[in-house]
Amino acid sequence: MRVELSRFVAPEIIEDHRSAPVNALGYLRVMFEVDDIDDTIARLEKHGTRLVSTEVVQYEDVYRLCYVRGPEDILVGLAQSLR
Template sequence: DDLKAATAFFVELGLELEGEATVEGRWVDRIVGLDGVRSDIAMLRTPDGHGRLELTKFHTPPATTAEPNAPVNTLGIGRIMFAVDDIEDVLARLQAYGAELVGEVVQYEDSYRLCYVRGPEGIIVALAEQLS
């Protein structure tokens, strides 16, 4: 529901805000499979320019309420993973945006340090730091 907070969170993760808009009309209805859609969107681009993340706040129809802090094994819950250079630095920066560590930072073999964080609106983000 807080599009600005979610946008700021992902910008802190290194994504670039491409633009924001309010969208509505039959074309939007046809894309999302709902009638009477009016929503605000923020489009973000990954640093390499190859990926996009769309964040959406629906005004109509009313959004259905979900459990904001559902466990990570909840059916249908979405997660996204980002590669980071310094997991501790990223965690410290994201905490200023309300991020909370879901479990703990764990080293997987000699390959990665991994963790899950819960950001604005309950968004779950995995962080992966590749070890040399």
């Protein structure tokens, strides 16, 4: 699997999405499934990544989920399957 992240240097920025909420319209985020969400967060925090909210939430008995802000405040979702 490959993911390409890019950044525009021109034209001038019209609107800054970096402070947009996680449910804002548009392609503002990417989500990855991880094996161990707690370990992944701990490793990412060493590189300056921070949780968007203060906790990882659980969706029914299916996933543990969270959003983090990465480089240039890119919004990244992390999901750990519980099945």
